[in-house]
Amino acid sequence: PAVKNEEWLEGCRESECGIVYIIYGDICTIADIVRKVKEMGKKAIVHVDLIVGLSSKEISVDFILKYTAADGIISMKPALIKRANELG
DSSP, X not given: OEEOSHHHHHHGGXXXXXXXXXXXXXXXXXXXXXXXXXXXXXEEEEEGGGSBTOOSSTHHHHXXXXXXXXXXXXXXXXXXXXXXXXXX
């Protein structure tokens, strides 16, 4: 599922899904949101274009890697996908 608020995030706890797509948050909360997903035993994929405070620059991907435990990203920006692939 894609989660866009805390209520939907808590709903994932009961879900059998293995991946949660995070489509909300900001630079102050994204690490905590990812942590909650990981504590549920699920993979966390962050839609970086929708995180408030992140830019469309490649450094946003570096930020997600350094400050969260996200398993991957989604983006509509080719440069961000390219950077994510470079970082593994």
